[in-house]
Amino acid sequence: MSDTPALAVPIGAFLGWAGLFVHNLAELPGQSFLSPESLVPLLVTAVLVAGWFTPERQAATIALLCWGVLNLVGGGVLSVLPLPVLPFVPEQTLSHYLVHGVYALAQVPLVLSTVVWLRLRHRSGRRISP
Numbered sequence: 621m622s623d624t625p626a627l628a629v630p631i632g633a634f635l636g637w638a639g640l641f642v643h644n645l646a647e648l649p650g651q652s653f654l655s656p657e658s659l660v661p662l663l664v665t666a667v668l669v670a671g672w673f674t675p676e677r678q679a680a681t682i683a684l685l686c687w688g689v690l691n692l693v694g695g696g697v698l699s700v701l702p703l704p705v706l707p708f709v710p711e712q713t714l715s716h717y718l719v720h721g722v723y724a725l726a727q728v729p730l731v732l733s734t735v736v737w738l739r740l741r742h743r744s745g746r747r748i749s750p
Contacts, residue, residue: 639726696724
């Protein structure tokens with residue numbers, strides 16, 4: 621398998637974090653690159669991507685898939701719904717929904733690239749290697 625399609629996974633991870641960062645800048649007052657709400661997810665993403673470049677690529681890919689789905693569902697969908705279990709009441713404005721739409725769409729490349737990579741590797745029957 622060519623490395624070109626495989627590079628979609630780390631690129632997708634960066635795009636997913638970028639979507640979260642755009643969300644944080646738009647929705648949370650006083651945010652910066654170094655704010656914990658942005659920096660901690662960046663560090664998690666960086667650790668998972670670093671793991672993707674090791675012999676444990678399959679495990680890292682599964683972890684990246686879970687990270688992408690968590691952000692897609694948790695940040696992109698659930699946080700716009702006024703659910704009683706949430707510790708906040710989300711704004712019900714068009715701009716709020718648009719920001720969360722961008723956040724959710726930014727997770728799609730990571731989710732799709734990890735699923736495709738795992739399926740291609742499964743079909744080939746080869747051991748996952750960097």
